Amino acid sequence: MARSRPVLRICGLLLCAFVVPQPSAAQLAHPTESQVKAVYLYNFAKFVRWQRNAGSANTFNICVLGQNPFGSNLDLTVAGESLGGKAIAPKNIANMRAAEDCRILFISSSEEGRLKEILREARHLNTLTVSDIPRFAQRGGMIEFVTQESRVRFEVNVEPIEKAGLTVSSELLKVAIKVMGSERAGRRDQ
Amino acid sequence: MRTPAHNSISRKLTWMNMLVSGTALLLACGAFFAYDQLTFRQNLARSLSAQAQIVGTNSISALLFNDPQAATNTLSALSSSTNIVSAEILTPDGKPFAKFVRDGDEDILALPALQPGQSEAYLFQGHHLVLVHAIQFHGKTVGFVHIRSDLRDIDQRLKRYAAIAFAVLLLCLAAARLVSWVFGKTVSTPIVRLAGVARTVSNERDYSVRAEPSYERDELGLLVNSFNDMLAEIQRRDQELQQAHDQLERRVAERTRELVASNRELEAFSYSVSHDLRGPVDALDGYTYVLLKEYAGKLDSKVLDLVERIRNSGRRMTQLIDDLLTLSRVTSSAMEREPVDLTAIAHSIADELSRGEPERQVQFVIANVQKVEGDPRLLTLAMENLLRNAWKYTSHHPTARIEFGSQRKNGELICFVRDDGAGFDPRSADRLFQPFQRLHSVEEFAGNGVGLATVQRVIRRHGGDVWAVGEVNKGATFYFRFGKGNVPGDEAN
Numbered sequence: 001m002a003r004s005r006p007v008l009r010i011c012g013l014l015l016c017a018f019v020v021p022q023p024s025a026a027q028l029a030h031p032t033e034s035q036v037k038a039v040y041l042y043n044f045a046k047f048v049r050w051q052r053n054a055g056s057a058n059t060f061n062i063c064v065l066g067q068n069p070f071g072s073n074l075d076l077t078v079a080g081e082s083l084g085g086k087a088i089a090p091k092n093i094a095n096m097r098a099a100e101d102c103r104i105l106f107i108s109s110s111e112e113g114r115l116k117e118i119l120r121e122a123r124h125l126n127t128l129t130v131s132d133i134p135r136f137a138q139r140g141g142m143i144e145f146v147t148q149e150s151r152v153r154f155e156v157n158v159e160p161i162e163k164a165g166l167t168v169s170s171e172l173l174k175v176a177i178k179v180m181g182s183e184r185a186g187r188r189d190q
Numbered sequence: 191m192r193t194p195a196h197n198s199i200s201r202k203l204t205w206m207n208m209l210v211s212g213t214a215l216l217l218a219c220g221a222f223f224a225y226d227q228l229t230f231r232q233n234l235a236r237s238l239s240a241q242a243q244i245v246g247t248n249s250i251s252a253l254l255f256n257d258p259q260a261a262t263n264t265l266s267a268l269s270s271s272t273n274i275v276s277a278e279i280l281t282p283d284g285k286p287f288a289k290f291v292r293d294g295d296e297d298i299l300a301l302p303a304l305q306p307g308q309s310e311a312y313l314f315q316g317h318h319l320v321l322v323h324a325i326q327f328h329g330k331t332v333g334f335v336h337i338r339s340d341l342r343d344i345d346q347r348l349k350r351y352a353a354i355a356f357a358v359l360l361l362c363l364a365a366a367r368l369v370s371w372v373f374g375k376t377v378s379t380p381i382v383r384l385a386g387v388a389r390t391v392s393n394e395r396d397y398s399v400r401a402e403p404s405y406e407r408d409e410l411g412l413l414v415n416s417f418n419d420m421l422a423e424i425q426r427r428d429q430e431l432q433q434a435h436d437q438l439e440r441r442v443a444e445r446t447r448e449l450v451a452s453n454r455e456l457e458a459f460s461y462s463v464s465h466d467l468r469g470p471v472d473a474l475d476g477y478t479y480v481l482l483k484e485y486a487g488k489l490d491s492k493v494l495d496l497v498e499r500i501r502n503s504g505r506r507m508t509q510l511i512d513d514l515l516t517l518s519r520v521t522s523s524a525m526e527r528e529p530v531d532l533t534a535i536a537h538s539i540a541d542e543l544s545r546g547e548p549e550r551q552v553q554f555v556i557a558n559v560q561k562v563e564g565d566p567r568l569l570t571l572a573m574e575n576l577l578r579n580a581w582k583y584t585s586h587h588p589t590a591r592i593e594f595g596s597q598r599k600n601g602e603l604i605c606f607v608r609d610d611g612a613g614f615d616p617r618s619a620d621r622l623f624q625p626f627q628r629l630h631s632v633e634e635f636a637g638n639g640v641g642l643a644t645v646q647r648v649i650r651r652h653g654g655d656v657w658a659v660g661e662v663n664k665g666a667t668f669y670f671r672f673g674k675g676n677v678p679g680d681e682a683n
Contacts, residue, residue: 036256043254046328083328151256171251175260 036152037145038073041106041130044143045083047172048128050103051165057101059089065099065118066108068092069132096121107131107141115139119160128166130154137180142166146177158182199385200370200378207370208363215362219355226351230344234273234319235312241271242310242323242335249279250325253287253333261288273339275318279325280334287333301336317341380410384417397425457522464511464518471511474504506638513640517625520568520647529561530569532605536594539570539577551588552581557595559605562672564652572648575641576607576668582635583666584611602671610665614658622658645670 031039041062060083064070078088091102096118099105105127107118112133119140122129129142136144137157142164144155159181161168173179245264252260261279265288268274277290301322302313312321323335380402387401400418404411478501486494533556540554562569577592584590593608614622614629621627625643645668649656653673660666 040255046254047251153257154255169251171248172255175251175255175257 032073033147033152034070035073035077037132038070038077040145040152040154041074041104042077042081042088044128044130044172045088045104047169048161049167049169050126051167058086059101060084060086061089061091061102062104062106063091063093063099063102064106064108065093065096065111067110069108099125099127102127104128104130107133107136109133115141123160123164126165128161128164137178143176148177153177155180199381200374203374203378204367204370207374208366211362211366212359215355215359219351219358223348223351223355227344227348230347231314231319234339234341234343235321238274238312238319238321238337238339239310239323241268241274242277242321242337245277245279245337246323246325246333246335249288249335250327250332253279253281253325254327258288262290264288265290268337271339273341273343274337275340276336276338278336280336282331282333284334314341317345376406377410380404380406380414384414387417387421391421397421397428453522457518460518461515464515468508468511471504471507475501475508478504506632506636510638510640513638513644516571517640517644517647520571520644520651523568525565525568525651527563528566530564530566531561532569532573533557533559533594535570535573536577539574540592543577543581550585550590552584552590552592555591555593555595557593559594559596560603562603564672568648568651572645572670573607575645576670579641579668580607580609580611580666582611582637583613583630584609585635587611604669604671606667606669608665608667613660613662613664613666615662616660619658619660623656642668 045060045062062074062078064074068074074090078090081088091098093099093102099122102125105122105125107115107129109132111118115131115133115136116139119129130145131141131143132145132147133139133141137155140157140160142157142161144157146153146155154176155178156168156173156176157180158168158173162182245268248264249261252258252264265277265279268277268290269292274290275292278286279288281287301320302311304311304322304324309324309326310322312319317340319339319341321335321337321339323337324331325333325335384401387399390396390399400421401414403418404414478497481489481497482494482501489497536554536556536559540556544550544552544554573594577594580592584592587610591610594605595608596603596605598604612630612635618629622629623642623646624639626639628637628639630637646656649670649672654671656668656670658666658668
């Protein structure tokens with residue numbers, strides 16, 4: 001009646017082969033933390049709506065401010081990907097002046113000392129700020145990567161997101177370990 | 191009264207109706223079931239697909255941000271759909287990501303294969319429906335949803351339908367019964383009535399009954415009306431036959447009456463003639479007796495001889511009249527029927543004859559003859575005549591032998607009386623039994639020719655006949671036999 005397990009497995013493999021032509025970093029056997037963060041960075045883009053066009057850039061820029069912790073992972077992750085008809089382009093920037101065209105701004109932990117200024121400047125930009133600097137969200141950042149039990153999770157602070165005129169999908173909030181800065185704020189039950 | 195015939199025809203009609211409606215209903219139900227099954231399965235697949243889609247969409251973020259807990263929470267919402275047995279979310283490379291299983295039910299079932307470009311496939315396996323849904327997000331497959339649903343709903347629906355169908359079937363059959371009871375009467379009632387009439391006709395031979403005339407212009411009406419016509423025709427012929435028969439009966443009765451009347455007249459006549467004849471003859475006898483007694487000395491012997499002759503003639507006359515009276519009585523008297531022992535009669539007559547003339551040397555040989563059915567008085571008369579006849583015609587022989595016996599010819603009993611006396615000329619044999627016909631002169635053998643005529647009448651009255659075989663001086667044998675039914679035991683042969 002039911003087909004046997006090997007057949008099932010073969011089916012599954014075939015399925016993968018057909019439907020998923022290029023495995024992304026997230027699906028690799030044991031992705032590194034930086035690989036996961038790179039993928040998440042790209043995935044955030046899919047759950048956030050930018051009200052205005054971020055500048056006049058005809059690419060979707062994901063910027064890394066400061067020392068790039070991803071190495072080539074971010075480039076590999078977004079290679080060939082596009083959003084809203086715009087190719088996704090990873091971009092390394094050294095200061096906030098170059099952040100004008102950034103849709104997503106990853107603030108490297110190397111910039112922790114300048115964080116207050118960076119966030120103040122970012123408030124005027126139509127940019128999603130992400131960082132793995134501890135207490136980033138409480139300090140006015142939008143999304144903070146948190147590593148829990150060797151898994152990469154994130155916290156979301158809705159207040160700066162709304163102030164920046166961005167809209168974040170409830171789907172994203174659903175998987176955040178902590179949402180603050182809104183009436184929906186609270187810690188999801190684990 | 192319900193007769194078997196009534197049962198048979200209306201029951202057949204009822205069965206036919208019920209069978210037809212039952213079959214129609216079952217076929218309709220079958221088609222409906224099949225269609226319903228099909229659509230219901232499709233609907234089930236569609237609803238499962240919708241659920242898979244919802245679950246899939248709600249699991250996108252969980253998949254993208256590797257949060258199996260969130261996906262499990264999403265899946266657990268499926269617990270409200272009682273027909274869903276298990277659901278699973280897989281990563282794009284087929285690894286289990288999140289799972290929902292109801293009550294430990296975990297059958298491994300084959301998953302339907304997704305063809306390239308297909309985002310969904312489902313498969314009915316036994317009592318389960320398995321559906322695979324590819325979760326698409328921004329043009330990419332981010333995972334898969336497997337949902338397994340049992341077909342409890344379908345089964346339940348099927349059971350409910352079966353119950354409904356059964357109830358409807360019962361109602362339908364009842365309705366069919368009712369309908370055939372009401373409308374079947376138009377068919378079965380005339381047939382049943384016709385059958386009843388036919389039975390009456392065949393049992394009681396009563397052709398006056400009629401089936402209730404039918405005014406229907408169908409074959410049944412034709413049948414009933416033709417049957418009635420046939421009965422009328424038979425009745426008419428019957429009446430004609432009866433009339434002819436009655437007429438014949440009347441005529442026969444009339445003739446018989448006439449015959450009886452003329453016979454009675456004839457007998458009355460002959461009786462009165464005989465009786466009236468006796469008067470003068472008796473007077474003659476009386477006077478000649480007086481003459482012989484009173485005047486025997488006064489008359490010479492020649493006169494006395496003449497008177498004696500006159501007297502003898504008178505006596506013969508008396509005898510003749512007596513015999514005639516006997517003959518007449520043989521014909522007219524009522525017959526009794528009882529077993530008669532001819533042998534015993536023969537013995538008693540032989541004794542009487544031997545005592546009457548003891549000087550004669552006559553040997554009687556009397557066999558044991560089977561008893562016959564008849565009138566003892568008449569048969570005694572016949573036997574007496576035959577034996578006296580033999581006694582008389584052997585009187586000129588010094589010794590004689592008279593035999594009474596019987597023989598069987600073709601199983602029929604034939605009795606005979608045989609003597610070795612004077613015999614007769616065979617050419618005149620047929621005259622023997624006619625009254626007053628004599629083959630010998632009175633001088634040779636006294637007699638008046640009435641005896642054998644009497645025998646013949648007695649035997650004929652018993653339905654038999656008598657005949658004689660003989661030659662001059664070589665004796666004579668008188669045979670007689672009885673009609674059928676007059677010899678006990680004949681019928682058994």
